Amino acid sequence: MDMEFVVDKEARTVTITKEFAFERSLVWDAYTKPELLDQWWAPKPMISRTKAMDFEVGGRRFYAMVSPDGTEGWAVQKYTSITPKTNFKFFNAFADKDENLQLPGSDWDLNFSEQDGKTRVSISIYNESLERLERMIGGGMLEGTEMQLQNLEELLEKLRKGKESK
Amino acid sequence: MRRDIFQAIADPTRRAIIALIALQAMTPNALAEHFDTSRQAISKHLRILTECELVTQEQKGREIYYSLEIEKMKEIDEWLEQYRKIWETRYNQLDDLLATIKKQKEEK
Numbered sequence: 001m002d003m004e005f006v007v008d009k010e011a012r013t014v015t016i017t018k019e020f021a022f023e024r025s026l027v028w029d030a031y032t033k034p035e036l037l038d039q040w041w042a043p044k045p046m047i048s049r050t051k052a053m054d055f056e057v058g059g060r061r062f063y064a065m066v067s068p069d070g071t072e073g074w075a076v077q078k079y080t081s082i083t084p085k086t087n088f089k090f091f092n093a094f095a096d097k098d099e100n101l102q103l104p105g106s107d108w109d110l111n112f113s114e115q116d117g118k119t120r121v122s123i124s125i126y127n128e129s130l131e132r133l134e135r136m137i138g139g140g141m142l143e144g145t146e147m148q149l150q151n152l153e154e155l156l157e158k159l160r161k162g163k164e165s166k
Numbered sequence: 167m168r169r170d171i172f173q174a175i176a177d178p179t180r181r182a183i184i185a186l187i188a189l190q191a192m193t194p195n196a197l198a199e200h201f202d203t204s205r206q207a208i209s210k211h212l213r214i215l216t217e218c219e220l221v222t223q224e225q226k227g228r229e230i231y232y233s234l235e236i237e238k239m240k241e242i243d244e245w246l247e248q249y250r251k252i253w254e255t256r257y258n259q260l261d262d263l264l265a266t267i268k269k270q271k272e273e274k
Contacts, residue, residue, distance in 0.1 A: 003257055005250040009175055014246070016253050022264045030260060030267075040263045043255035 017122040024114035027121060028085045031110065034061065042066075057082055060090075062099055076101060077108070087111050092125075104128035174218040179203065180211050184234060187221065191233035 004017040020027050030036045034050040042048035045068045053061040059079050064072040074095045081089040093105030107126040112119060175181055183197060194212060198205045212232055215221040220238050224231045 003254060005253060007246050010181075014249065018257050020261065020264060022268060026264055026267060030264060036263065036267075040256060040259040043252050044259070 011126075012128070013124055013126050015122065015124045017120065019118055019120045021118055023117055024085055024112055024119045027119040028112055031112075031121070032088070034063075037061070038063075055079065055082070062095070064097075072097065074099070085112060174215055174220050177211070179207075180215060183208070183211055183215065184220065184239075187232050188234045188236070191224065191231040193229045193231055195229075197232070 004015075006015045006017075007013075008015070030040065032055050034053040037053075038048045038050050040048075041063075042065050047066045048063060049066055049072075050061055050063040053059075053063070055061075057079055061077045061079075062074070063077075064074050066072050074097055075092060076095045076099060077090040077092050079088060079090045081087070087110065089107070089109050091105055092108055093101040093103060095101050104127075106128070109124045109126075111122045113122075114120075175184070179201060182200070186192060186197060186200060194205060194208050197212075198208045201208065212221065215232075216223065218238075220235055221232050222235055224233065
């Protein structure tokens with residue numbers, strides 16, 4: 001199944017559903033263990049770096065999305081509910097490097113279900129404001145990514161030309 | 167105060183106003199004829215839509231015409247499209263990671 005991405009503007013909610021060809025315990029670990037999360041959470045070439053994480057109700061994950069030039073965008077996810085291997089919820093907010101939250105944030109609800117060895121994950125994200133969503137997407141993050149890709153392309157081009165001239 | 171676009175489209179009357187003025191610029195009086203509500207209520211909705219920069223006003227003679235900022239509506243869709251792409255990238259990475267872990271486990 002391809003990823004399903006549904007936006008309900010009136011309800012201010014984005015729902016992302018995806019089926020993985022793996023058993024639920026494995027998928028659950030990938031969402032709840034910092035060393036695994038850091039390997040996939042940031043879209044390349046960004047890097048996810050979890051500074052602190054205690055996966056329990058009342059606990060939180062404090063992490064940075066680091067762009068190739070070293071710029072850090074900090075965020076905090078506070079766990080509000082956990083039902084092992086089935087569901088967890090957190091409140092997500094941007095922060096500074098000292099973990100001071102920047103409100104408003106968004107409410108995340110993640111559901112995990114398994115059928116025939118496949119795991120379906122459905123995430124719904126409720127945003128208080130669209131401006132926040134705009135920041136979440138814009139926030140220099142995509143521009144940064146695109147710029148980096150452009151830099152990379154230029155570099156590759158230079159390398160290619162360098163080889164040819166030899 | 168700058169308002170939020172979600173707020174603009176959260177109200178059914180405002181959604182109806184957007185649908186009407188998307189077709190043609192209209193005056194508050196002409197709009198009010200489409201609703202069981204007062205001219206004042208319509209004006210208030212128009213003020214909120216204006217503050218969200220979703221509508222623009224144009225004075226023609228003694229009347230003010232309101233029209234929809236289509237570009238502003240498109241902006242929302244563009245943001246959302248970018249967000250969708252982030253999730254696609256993320257999930258491709260997760261698929262790869264899960265495959266790697268599974269393989270490592272089987273080899274043990």
